[in-house]
Amino acid sequence: MSTPTTVLPTTTVEEPPFRRFVVQFKENRLAMAGLILMILLAIPAFGAPWIAPQNPYDIGALDILDSQMPPGSVAEVSGITHWLGTDSQARDVLSAVLYGMRTSLLVAFLSVTVSLLIGATVGLCAAYFGGWLDALLMRIVDIQLSFPAILVALVMLSVLGQGLDKVIIALIIVQWAYFARTVRGTALVERNREYILAARCLSLGWRRIIARHLLPNCLPPLIVIATIDLANAIALEATLSFLGVGVPVTQPSLGMLIANGFEFMLSGQYWISFFPGIALALAIVGINLVGDHLRDILNPRNAL
């Protein structure tokens, strides 16, 4: 005769999903390297006003005598050591990179957040209500996605004009459709699950069902897309600024810094473009390494 107290073995108690996620994430060394890289770039970028050797936006502090100095030289006027050299306007490249990274990250982060909110709302509503609303919204998404992102962004900026806010708006217009399509795909599957049916049987309001029941279950793919999209937003913003239609000259992002140094590169003064370029590449690669691994562990097909 068995005792009823031994029926529940403690080994089957499931780990909390978040802890399992952290353990799985740590297993991949490349993704951890990407995460550390992201943190190492973000902290000095957002702390730029306090740690940069020079304020690159303060034209008065610049002395033209110090312009185009190679990396490691000491300025004669201010006595600052320019570890990464100076550009044609005597700006310290290291400071410009830190400030530029701040602008790039800010633009990318804001645009991804807003497009995620818009895209998720559209996608969830389309999947939940179906019918003509779904058909209409998805037609718009399809049409937009059939046009290359760079063209849509170029058109938007040529309509809106230059400015940090305009770039963010253009990026939102480009990106929301990706979120909408991804969320809709997941939500269509989730919509027919029992828990949604149960919520409906309780006659909960549609707002509550969408926000409290449908949305949380569509989060994993959203997180993946948002991560990778952060890298895409940085790349697209850099491209637009490089082409001269992005951020204004007064607040150079990494892309604009690269464009400014481009003409000097051919005469051998590589550092003006090269270091902003390396910073840009590290940011994009770091985010992609994290995103690629997130996709592997958050994909329900790979889950146990």
Added chain:
Amino acid sequence: MPVFIINRLFQAFGVILVMSVLVFVGLYLIGDPTSMLVSPEATEIERQALRKALGLDQSIWVQYLTFLGNAAQGDFGRSFLTGQPALQLIIERMPATVELVIVAMTFSVLVGVPLGILAGLRPKAPSSKAIMTGSILGFSLPNFWIGLMLIMLFAVYLGVLPASARGETVNVGPVALSILTIDGWQHLALPALTLGLAKAALMIRVTRAATREVLPMDYIKFARAKGLRPSRILNVHLLKNILIPIITVAGLEFGQAIAFAVVTESVFSWPGMGKLLIDSIITLDRPVVVAYLIMMVFFLVILNLVVDILYMAIDPSAREKVRD
């Protein structure tokens, strides 16, 4: 099948019409082009006369209808800067872009498909992991960045390839081509590589996914069981079946590549229509921008249609789905 094509044709026409409204209304909001065209000393009367000559004094809807009527006849107005017809300007620059994109796409297929098959055949091998990590770099790094690094390496540091312009061309009929001269190839090499690397990265991922999908199929197992040589299984059984996604993606990417040539052409001062677009956006040359965008919309919609029809033609199971 014919019903499907007619349906898609109507849809395509609708998309073009909607996009023409969006492009036109959108670009109408860009600053007053007359301020760029007349000298600062011009009187208000001269400005008014110019607005009238350009038709800018009419209401926006009259302007749109005039525009649409003219566009249907291939007339997109004249460039504000050079006075040449906008369409002619674009068509003159088109061969340079198309040549660049064709070379880049050929490169991406020739490099991407073999590497993708390799990575798909042995997904756990270190070489495959290296290929896949490399492909992440290839399509996540911005196009202009790759171009910049190639210029630094080959043009500045090694000094073996030119960094800008088109080089010597040979006229074939009305079309000037770079690919017929050695100098032309030297100029073409870096921009085509820049554009091609990103697309090759994508082809690697598509090919790998397709290979991994086809490998566990019964016909592959059967071919193996029959004792066919691995090279024959690879070249006939595998390649034929992964061709469908590869053709679809390569076709759609052709359109994307023409759009992304905007960036590559700006980096390398390649005299194509993408460079023309950027220059026109910066100088507010509205007719050229509108003409370029309408042309691109037209081209992309047709390309999508052709890819869809091709897909139907080569994949019998897709035909079945449409019939249902």
